[in-house]
Amino acid sequence: MQKLLLWIGLSIFIGWIIAMSVNYGIYNEATDPALISPFVDGILFMALMLGIYFIVWWTFTKKPAAATIQLAAGAVLSLTAAFLLI
Structure with missing residues (x-):
């Protein structure tokens, strides 16, 4: 089960990178403000999510x-940020 959870996290991360690479043209033309570039920011965001996934998995x-x-604290922070940024 441990290896399955590991591969689920890695598969989602790799799938995200593949999806972003396929749609690179869309990210390249984006005019939204970004830290580095929309494409790199997307990969960094997903790497952050992968790190959180592994931290929660290790804690579990x-x-x-x-x-x-x-998970409850993360949900509260996410919902609070969503309401404040709208």
Whole structure:
């Protein structure tokens, strides 16, 4: 099960990079403000999400209750950011 969870996280990350590469033209023409470029920012964002995935996964293997708290806190922060940025 551990290897399956590892491969799920890596597959999503690799799939995201492939999807962004296929649609590179769209990202290249984007005029939205970006930290580096829309394409690189997308990859960095997904790498951040992959890191969070592995942190929660590692915490879950050690203390499932702590992983639940991490997920709840992440959800609250995400919803708060979404409402503040709208």
